[in-house]
Each structure stands twice: as structure tokens, then as C-alpha cells.
Amino acid sequence: MYFTRLLDLDFKGWRTRSVDTGGAEVDVIVEGARFIFSRWQIQAKNTSSVRLGDVAKEVGLALTFIYSNVVMIVTTGNFTQDAHSYANHVMKTSSLNVILIGGAELKRIGQDPTEVATILNDKAERAMRIKERSDYFVAQ
Numbered sequence: 001m002y003f004t005r006l007l008d009l010d011f012k013g014w015r016t017r018s019v020d021t022g023g024a025e026v027d028v029i030v031e032g033a034r035f036i037f038s039r040w041q042i043q044a045k046n047t048s049s050v051r052l053g054d055v056a057k058e059v060g061l062a063l064t065f066i067y068s069n070v071v072m073i074v075t076t077g078n079f080t081q082d083a084h085s086y087a088n089h090v091m092k093t094s095s096l097n098v099i100l101i102g103g104a105e106l107k108r109i110g111q112d113p114t115e116v117a118t119i120l121n122d123k124a125e126r127a128m129r130i131k132e133r134s135d136y137f138v139a140q
Helices: 002-006 052-066 081-093 103-111 115-130
Strands: 010-017 025-032 038-045 070-075 097-101
Touching: 038 052, 052 070, 052 081, 052 097, 070 103, 081 097, 081 115, 097 103, 097 115, 103 115
Parallel strands: 038 070, 070 097
Antiparallel strands: 010 025, 025 038
């Protein structure tokens, strides 16, 4: 994944499939140490539709075998509404970040690889709103 290098993420491995992951597959594992350590689990899907079950499988792997901070699923197609809702729920109720990149965004990155930064910044701001926990903080 070319754009992971643009993000200064280090390649760690391809397509992990073993007894350790319950036979499940992850396309790419990358890690970075900008400000904090992060492990990204990236799954690429060349399908017209990515469903809740596809996202749930990756989240399960992240939480039980790979111990990722970020699950990124990239598709040439689209994500169902249930897949988006589930990703939002996971982000709201855990420290995990779930990034869904659909076909239109992938096309933008293909036309201009630096667009990955804009797209990921937008998704990070959205995740920050989803994860907002103002009930734990006292305003000064």
C-alpha cells in the first residue's frame, strides 16, 4: 500500500493467516511512531459492497489477535449503512479507530496520492466527534 509510506508507517507483514488469528486473514500490518506508537491493520476488499460482518471480523481480530490501534478497510466499492453504524459504535465504545475508505475516496487517492492526508484528517476529526466524552470533563 503506497499511501502507508506517505503516512510514515512501517510495513510489518502481509496477509497474516494462521492458527494465531483463528485462520482469518489480514492484508497488511503497518506500524508507526509519530507522537505515539500505533499498529494499523489494513484489509483491502475488491467488492461492490462491504457489510457489517466484514467490519466486525476485522474488529474482532484487532481486539483479540493483532492488538491494532487502527482498523482500516479499503474497498473499490461501498460500505453498507450497517457497516458504517457498526464502525461508529466500535469507535464510540472503545479506544479502537475504524477507518472505512470507499471507492470514491480510493479513486481520489489514485488521482493524487497526497489526498490520503486530507481524507484521513477528515476521518480523524469525525472520529474525535464520535468519541467525544464531555460527560467525564468539567468545563473551566
